[in-house]
Amino acid sequence: CRTESGGSGPGGARVLRLQRTAGYGVSAVSPESPEFRKGYHVKAKSVSCAAMASLVIAAGPLHAAIQIAGTRIVLNGDQREQTVRLTNTADTPVLTQIWLDQAAVGGADLAAGAQRTPFILTPPVARLNGGKSQVVRIFQSAEVASLPHDRESVFYFNALEIPAKVAGKQGENHLNIALRTRLKLFYRPAGLTSDVIEAAERLKWSVRRDGADYVVTCANGSPLHVSFARLVLKQGEHQTSVAGGMASPFGDEVFRFVNAASGNGADLTLGLDYITDLGAFVPLSISLSAGE
DSSP, X not given: OOOOOOOBOGGGOBXXXXXXXXXXXXXOOOSOSSXXXXXXXXXXXXXXXXHHHHHHHHHOOOOOSEEESSSEEEEETTOSEXXXXXXXXXXXXXXXXXXXXXXXXXXXXXXXXXXXXXXXXEOSEEEEXXXXXXXXXXXXXXXXXXXXXXXXXXXXXXXXXXXXXXXXXXXXXXXXXXXXXXXXXXXXXXXXXXXXXXXXXXXXXXXXXXXXXXXXXXXXXXXXXXXXXXXXXXXXXXXXXXXXXXXXXXXXXXXXXXXXXXXXXXXXXXXXEEEOTTOOEEEEEEEEOEEO
């Protein structure tokens, strides 16, 4: 889950936006960022940001109506297209806007169409009635030839669901909440023989102590991205965790475990879950030797 902010809708009405990543839930926030600049609004003469956040918190857990089949998308170079199925699990119609971007950092702040990608996505907007599904097709364009041929490239699939407008009496206040799901899309050039499981098992891990912290480096010598759901560093009875991350092809990824050094001199063990192409979490345990 990650927290994102909303912006103002048409005519200055307040908008509340929620962000969901990889299908693992949502979180509510204050509506003051430019992430979404149009389309959804709160019917109210005057509603403060704090009041809207309080309304969402009081409402309890929120669930997206649009469910996406899978938690990541893999498009192989020898495939002409890949498909993604969206399903509206609600009873009411939902309008969905769909787009791609390639920003690993700051992508949640990008508006639809802000970045050009070497793919064609259709349809970019779809209405889904309650209980119905829509297949989104992703095609390669000629610009795919500009991507590296010796490694994967990562992009991001975005689906923003727009709830139906609530009918009510004039003067009543209504809060419309838009939820956005963001999934990784991996473009895998033809000819790459490695797979994610093999790549994860061949990662090289090292650790060094930096004051009260331990800094763990992951060296990925494979042409594939390896994503992690969690990482936990244990030293004796003491353990520290960090949020998941992703090791890029032929690159290093650094994880800092703050205040992880227990001072008891016990051996270090790194526990993690890496994620396969099918979205399965595979546990892995690595013994580490800390350098000063």
